[in-house]
Amino acid sequence: MKKFFVCIVAAVATMMATPAMASADNFDGVRVGAVVGAVAADGDSIVNDSEVVYGVSLGYDVPVSDTFLVGVEADVAAVDNSAIDRQFSIAARATYPVVDNVALFVSGGYANVGIDDVDLNFDGYRVGGGAEFAVSKNVYATTEYRYNDFD
Helix, strand or coil, X not given: CHHHHHHHHHHHHXXXXXXXXXXXXXXXXXXXXXXXXXXXXXXXXXXXCEEEEEEEEEEEEEEEECCEEEEEEEEEEEECCCCEEEEEEEEEEEXXXXXXXXXXXXXXXXXXXXXXXXCEEEEEEEEEEEEEEEEECCEEEEEEEXXXXXX
């Protein structure tokens, strides 16, 4: 876990220190997306090995300089073949465009998961980071690693 946080801090420091090569204009405004991925759990968990995750996301980014954006994002997802009914999160996000159509980002915020059969909810947090590729204005392909921890 410490290594992951060190990587996040290094990524943010790189975003702040690297000379600008791209404009924030390609990544500002509203984002609506489909979420498709996998969830893997360690330790005692109701998730079996790894499961497919699918859902929707919504976000909004605002440029705070020519080369840096901040924003918020929210998502709702279901987990296939699992006792998890749904998971959702809302997070803050910092984005740094590295070239005209590619940006790196880090995010962190609140996460919640609901369990089907027993009507339980668990609150927690999420942190992550990834890369976003602008296909056109407000159409992106994103790859992300996200860590969730629920109490």
